[in-house]
Amino acid sequence: MSPPGAVPVEVRGLVKEYGQLRAVDGVDITINEGDVYGYLGPNGAGKTTSLRMMLGLITPTAGTVRLFGRNPIETVHALEGVAGFVEAPTFYPYMTGRRNLELLAAFDGAGASERIDEALHTVELADRAGDRVGGYSHGMRQRLGIAGALLRSPKLLLLDEPATGLDPAGMRDMRLLIRRLADHGMTVVLSSHLLAEVEELCNRVAIVRSGRIVYEGLISELKRGAGAVYRLATTDDERAIAICRAQPGISEVRIEHGHICFTADEPAVAELSQALVEAGALIHALAPQTVTLEDLFFSLTEGTAAVTPDGPLAEVAQ
């Protein structure tokens, strides 16, 4: 049994080296019950490697992982109440989807086999469960992976880019599914390289790059700190640029692809539009741009160097 009061995930000083490469470089995270936690970073950031260590698949070079207070490297009992997969879930291609789940349920014990039908139903694979997995599409395997995880009726679900490689409809279904699981009170760790995905699903986020966490906290605060990027087109762009530069709350005014771009918060944008009209630069278009992971990285690295996990957001980007 897990020690009382133990949080679902507590990672301290986690390091994994592959030769010269530090794939994971001193990661600390704490994930509380009910969190839908985004682990966001570009390819090669060390997301999968971190999750492998959390699942006890690889031994950390240094640092510790505790799942509900137990170490998954020492014993598989640490995975009680924990399920998930890294990269694309894998199965025995020569067996049917249902047979594969039967095997996993047998390896789980604890009545997991009684949950097979329900799990297949949840991921909408019930009608294809009799087919060999070798003939499944990537999306079907992905869903079978979730079904396999659900057999354990987990309290903590670790998912490694579960929507990657899916078509838009598959991605939407996957997100809806994760949303539903989270609504049922499951703690979810979701790695992703897509800001929009994490933003849609997660309440907290760690942003990783080159194995290091560069931000940890709420996405809304991060974006507020980073400021939104707007695109502007007017009848008199030259004058508009001057006005933007003069306007308080607006920064990084530049021309991108023939449009004026700037970073601002919402009240400043409202005041800007009034100032533009008053100056006779009439607005053709004034639209917020979607903030990308790259934008966030940009603002994180342009901000003061003192970005620490849970650090004051005012410092993140000024």
Add this chain to the structure above:
Amino acid sequence: MSPGVLTVYRWELRKLRYQKRTYLGLGAAVIVPILFVIATHFRHRGPEDVPFGSYISRSGLAIPLVILLFGAIWMFPLITALVAGDIFASEDHNGTLKTILTRSLERWQIFAGKALTAATYGIAAILLSGTVAVIAGCIQSGFNPLQSLSGTVVSAPKALGLVYTSLLVYLIPILSIVCIGLLLSTITRNSAAAVVGTLMFSLLIQLIGILPGLTGLQPYLLSTQFNAWQGLLRTPIDWAPIIRAAWVCALYGVPALAAACLVFLRRDVAGG
């Protein structure tokens, strides 16, 4: 019931039923004795230069014994290696280790279940091949008494008992081959490399035995232990080669098995 080694064992056996190589190996174990019997039917003479070779047209019970002699060269090691060499490597090939290692079984339990399965397959292949040889042999040459290696005549029922005891003694070196297959399977993580490697190991050992100057090593070579059962077919029974087979095979098998287990327990599951 909480899952354990037997859970793994049951499912590994079930997985074998889905795989072609399983039937390839067992098929060879069945077909080779049958082909051998068919060949003797037309030649009327056996291979004179091996023990029991000249008896195969007089007693069907000599046929399984001759099969054991020839099978030791490469057939039985290969059949055994087909599964032992594949059983861990195929998980790497399918990337499924991460799937089964994140359930409720410790790694040692997975290892033990797989090792038992590989052993079971080797045992099944030998017993199946021996039984087919007995049946086909007796159809061809009759359920007749057999002359022992000491020249005494052994009644047919007693000879049948000795044939099966010989099969059991033959399993001792087979289990060492299983262990070596398991080790190569965990180390190479590649099924073909492990199967071929196990076979190569078995052939190389035989080669050492015939190198001039190294014949003194003969009693301690794995290949020699495949002949230990011949002690049973002397009167009185010569236990010395059988006892030696037990400890010599343990010297090959136990370290290989322990190393395979350690490699599997400690490895990073970073692929797949």
